[in-house]
Amino acid sequence: MATETEHGEIEGFGQVSRTVGTVFRYLLIAATMFGIVTLAVLLVYVANDAIRPLTAGPGWYLTYFFTLVVPTLLVGAYVRTRDRAAFSFGVFLIGLLVVSLMFSGGVGLLVVDVVPPLVALSFALGLAVPAAVAVVLTRNSHRISFTTRLVATSLAFYLSLFGLPGPIGDAAGLPQVVPSFVQFVQSIPVIPVDWMMVAAVVGGGSAAAVGAYVAGVRDARSGLYAGLAAFAVSVASAVVGPFVGLNPVPAVVVTAVALVPTSTYAWRGAFGEDGTPIGLGFAATVVGGALVGAAAVEAFGFAGPQSWVDWQFLTSSHSGSAVDAGLYPAIGGSILLMSTVAALSFPLGVGAAVYLEEYAPDNALTRFVDVNISNLAGVPSVVYGLLGLGVFVTYLGQSAGTVLVGGATLALLILPIVIISSREAIRSVPSDLRQASYGMGATRWQTVRNVVLPEAFPGILTGTILALGRAIGETAPLIMIGAPNVVFSLPTALNSKVSAMPLQVYAWSSLFASEDFYTKAVPAGVVVLLAVLLAMNSVAIVLRNKFERTG
């Protein structure tokens, strides 16, 4: 096609100069690097302001150099030359430990300050019992018709969560006759100690996950043993915790959420089939080096960097002076907002994607929905904020700036992204699989549930996590729905006022603008926000890579 326009160049045939090409090439490289280098420089500046590595003494650096850096380099080089797979397993293991520790911090925040252990326990039981009923009903699905099962399952959940006659009766003014199972649990006179309830809920959940994982890679019996062992370890940690300076509840949470899953993965990677124990050795060197370094620094009394990102910053709330200001309510707010956003946007987004890919007839309406979704993805976030303000706050009468309104607004904002990425994941499922399923007489829903969704799940999950990463950095919609700039306590319910990490950073950098905040609290907040984003994105990337290898 382009031959006419090529006239100029073609006339210059025979006078080829390498200079132009080389200069052009280097210009392109420079252009590509410009944005990356600029951002890298800015990140170095902000990290320097927040962490202040230059304030640490030479003794501190020397100690860590000998306990952490040298062993890591030596063992790392050795493991890498011996077995590359083992090396990447070791690196992955360290990453897993770091990310799961961050995650356990979030869970700990939830069970310590947001949800009282008794309420958590009652709701866990209140959901587990009807779920068990549903499983039993599904097992016997060939004997009971679908409608009966649906009614029975809904009834079980309703009874367990609301009792009789529940909210329906409230509307008609009827008194509560039968208390719900949740209320029943909460009214039991003998209340176990907090850490026992936390161990039951969090430890039970983690033990179930570990058990299911081991049962998947080995067999059901080892899965059961592994689950029991995991639960025992979680419970034991509450007893051991106080001896190493941890309260029982945080000890249980850290063990159940971070240590147990990481060690399960480490055990399998090191001693399972095709295991690589030296990879575990590398991870142990790094973690051990860090611990030994910390102990040595403590023993010799070397001063570390006077970082603004410290325990005080992470656990205190806003203050008029930048040195005392902290991010705690904002971190908790972000966690609650993200939970709400995930709970709303995941089912809705995946549902819409399934409809458009598997069910929708090829007609004008479908094409309209299609165009509509891609246009919604381009609507500025501040307009979504207006939508939240106008619809949820003004018309539906929700109070401004609550977890529910913020979560719903952000969920609408990322819904198009979730739909688009889920559609891509669903589209990449080979149609052979679908045809095989239909060929065996499966209905559309059976095909979707048993073939399409399991195949597409890693891709859907990756897309959802990336979308959540976008939502966690959004500030404008939260301002529009009237989220307060300063919150001094964690939100404890869906209708309590919420702040979020980016909102707090914005408040510090514009409403409390002063040299003090610019150089202390804001850089620290930025570093924490970016660290959370980095953790989320690396989880998504690891999932994507795993998915691409197998898929």
Add this chain to the structure above:
Amino acid sequence: MSTDELETDLTRQTENSPRELLTRTFFFLCAALSIVTTISIVVLLVTEAAKFFTITAPLMGVTGETASLVDFLTGTTWQINSGEFGVLALVSATLMITIGSAVIAIPLGVATAIYLSEYASQRARSVLKPALEILAGVPTVVYGFFALIYITPALATVIPQIGTFNMLSASIVVGIMIIPMVASISEDAMSAVPDDLRQAGYGMGATKFDVATGIVVPAALSGIFSSFILALSRAIGETMAVTIAAGSRAQFLNPVNPASFLEGSLPMTAAMVQLLLGDITGGGLAYRSLFAIGLVLFVITLVMNVISDFVAQRYREEY
């Protein structure tokens, strides 16, 4: 599942069983939510904006204070306290951010796309593409802080008369933010150019430079233009970076005069945030002006997205 279970399952489940209908309805409702969202946005913006203007307010049953539609669209002063709502002051600031970020993002983005699609090795690409994605992934509030605290002082050492809040640093960070968008869409368009064309070029004795600039770029032009429009529509809707870095005092600036980039002004999105932070009563004039700006913003970005789609579809070279 044992055989008889399978059999009952297979014989009973048809496309019209209650379960199929229920799941189908659920999925359909999920998809329909996107239409509901769009309709809510449009209805909300139009009705609330209509309550703002003198000419349409009586239709909506509003009796309180209103503003003139003509003044809104042609006025160049934005002073809420004195009741002057001239949106052109805000539009000029938004236009400056758009021009400024385009000057940065368009050449750099296209050059990045050419490098990634024509020059980079597989290995370099696998490193550079995620690195570029990070540029778009950093929260915009962080970019705003960077612009205010690091970029403006750095610029002040070169241009001493620059203000604390200025359009230049805001444009720079918005430009950096949208580079990945230009680069990835343009690169997709360039990668879609068939290899035959490149081979034909080499066969005629063209150098790599000739092929990249003379064959690949013209062949991918529609995709490149559509990436410009999409990225600029993103720049227009960008909120936090400009709110923090561009200032809070609305003034009408000449967008094509480079000197005005040294001053601060109030882009549309920043004006919306500022309105919200002030004392705003639901239903008041300031509250309704929010939706009037929102409508202008929504219409501009929607039109740009539609044009971008149109360009990509209409002028695509079919191979």
